[in-house]
Amino acid sequence: MQDLAGRHQQDRGATEDDYRTARGSETMSKAKSTKSSGNVFADLGIANADEHLAKADTVIAIASRIKSKGLTQAQASKLIGLAQPDVSKLMRGHFAGYTYDRLFGFLIALGEKVTVTVSTATSAKDAKLKLEFA
Structure with a gap:
């Protein structure tokens, strides 16, 4: 029969000393x-990174609205x-193939107001896609 200390060591799993022993x-x-x-x-080097981020933010907003309204996925569908x-799939981040128009349509169907504003950038570097959610 194992003693209590021995069983405790076994339950703990591998320790740093065990890794040293196993790896020299x-x-x-x-x-x-x-x-x-x-x-x-962008950090992962994906093309059109700003577009991907904007769509991801929009999908997060859709999921947030569904959750805040207490809707099931069946009700939201x-x-x-x-x-x-x-x-x-959408709520798990699978948004490839969805256009902004379609994603914005989902927000509108959930009772949200969607406004798109275009303004002049001060430089080419400042020209970008930016979404704001209230």
């Missing part, structure tokens, strides 16, 4: 990190005219 005298090194630009799509499995 080496210890694991820390992972390196890089500061984000604020756009994960009837409101926005999308099949329930597609609502599920």
Whole structure:
């Protein structure tokens, strides 16, 4: 029969000493990190990163409105005219193939006001897509 201390060690799983034993005298090194630009799509080198981020923000707004209204995915699907499995996919971030027009239509169907404003950028670098959600 194992003693209590032995069972405790077994329940704890591998320890740093166990890793040293398994890998010789080496210890694991820390992972390196890089500061984000604020756009994960740009950080990953995805083309049209601003567009992806804007669509992701719009999908997050749709999911937030569905949740704040206490709607099930089935109820939301009837409101926005999308099949329930597609609502599920959308809420999990699968928004490829959806146009802004369609995403904005979902927000309108959920009772939201959508306004698009175009303004002059002060420079080519300042020209970008920006969405604001109230």
